[in-house]
Amino acid sequence: DAGITQSPRHKVTETGTPVTLRCHQTENHRYMYWYRQDPGHGLRLIHYSYGVKDTDKGEVSDGYSVSRSKTEDFLLTLESATSSQTSVYFCAISDNEKLFFGSGTQLSVL
Amino acid sequence: DQQVKQNSPSLSVQEGRISILNCDYTNSMFDYFLWYKKYPAEGPTFLISISSIKDKNEDGRFTVFLNKSAKHLSLHIVPSQPGDSAVYFCAATSRGYGNNRLAFGKGNQVVVIP
Numbered sequence: 001d002a003g004i005t006q007s008p009r010h011k012v013t014e015t016g017t018p019v020t021l022r023c024h025q026t027e028n029h030r031y032m033y034w035y036r037q038d039p040g041h042g043l044r045l046i047h048y049s050y051g052v053k054d055t056d057k058g059e060v061s062d063g064y065s066v067s068r069s070k071t072e073d074f075l076l077t078l079e080s081a082t083s084s085q086t087s088v089y090f091c092a093i094s095d096n097e098k099l100f101f102g103s104g105t106q107l108s109v110l
Numbered sequence: 111d112q113q114v115k116q117n118s119p120s121l122s123v124q125e126g127r128i129s130i131l132n133c134d135y136t137n138s139m140f141d142y143f144l145w146y147k148k149y150p151a152e153g154p155t156f157l158i159s160i161s162s163i164k165d166k167n168e169d170g171r172f173t174v175f176l177n178k179s180a181k182h183l184s185l186h187i188v189p190s191q192p193g194d195s196a197v198y199f200c201a202a203t204s205r206g207y208g209n210n211r212l213a214f215g216k217g218n219q220v221v222v223i224p
Contacts, residue, residue, distance in 0.1 A: 031209065042217050043201075048209065050209055097205065097212075098159065
């Protein structure tokens with residue numbers, strides 16, 4: 001998976017609890033992204049980063065925050081999880097137009 | 111509003127025949143287009159891409175055609191093989207954005223029947 005590790009691979013949590021997903025890369029790529037995949041919606045961008053401490057919102061950023069304190073790590077936080085955030089979350093990295101994706105995190109919010 | 115659209119959510123095709131997937135886009139700033147393939151429980155993997163300066167790009171059994179005036183692209187898989195059974199996503203970006211953000215379509219499920 002192009003040197004991308006997502007953790008955890010699966011998580012079940014309760015509504016209202018905070019959740020943090022981690023993406024770690026070994027490729028030293030500048031750009032990192034968080035997408036979510038839902039039936040009928042395809043892949044939608046949540047947040048992305050273009051460098052350490054440099055992040056920006058995507059198309060579905062409400063309810064999510066991110067942090068990038070090191071080149072290799074990009075964290076996605078759900079401050080207070082809701083059932084609508086049940087989804088598969090993919091991290092991606094790039095240095096050009098081609099994105100490389102991790103294996104995904106299946107998150108269930110009950 | 112969805113900028114990349116993939117209609118016909120699913121496609122079944124006999125092994126050895128051609129699979130054709132279609133994609134339309136609305137943003138005239140898009141100048142680079144990609145196709146990704148996704149198996150269940152795995153992340154999407156890059157398949158093939160095309161720049162807006164070209165109208166065709168070929169890589170083995172996979173060919174992508176671009177019609178800029180119609181804002182339409184298609185992916186041809188010839189011959190289709192059972193291992194091609196997957197979800198295919200069309201994606202687009204503008205190199206002028208400088209952030210490599212990709213807009214994705216909703217995906218097409220392809221089933222290749224042996």
